[in-house]
Amino acid sequence: MYRSVLRMNDTCPVCGHTFEREQGFFQGAMYVSYVLASATFAVFALLAQFWLAPRIGQAAGFAVALAVHLPLVPQLWRYSRVVWAHLNVGTIQ
Ligand SMILES: [Zn+2]
Numbered sequence: 001m002y003r004s005v006l007r008m009n010d011t012c013p014v015c016g017h018t019f020e021r022e023q024g025f026f027q028g029a030m031y032v033s034y035v036l037a038s039a040t041f042a043v044f045a046l047l048a049q050f051w052l053a054p055r056i057g058q059a060a061g062f063a064v065a066l067a068v069h070l071p072l073v074p075q076l077w078r079y080s081r082v083v084w085a086h087l088n089v090g091t092i093q
Helices: 025-056 058-087
Strands: none
Touching: 025 058
């Protein structure tokens, strides 16, 4: 689906499928992105709460969890569009 880190192909280079079926199609990917980002950050926050907070404090542990999470945001954004596109495979175009 992607030709570079942040650039999508308009169509599939193999089968010609148009990824953005209609204007705004990928707005639904925001919901997937929200779920993925919330889940991954919750895991990092829980790990920080139990492993880091007793050693370096809660605020520093939260900062570490955030620092680990932020570099993943572009990948989560990309993957949310892939998941959204796959959830809509087979629906009427
Ligand atoms: Zn294809």
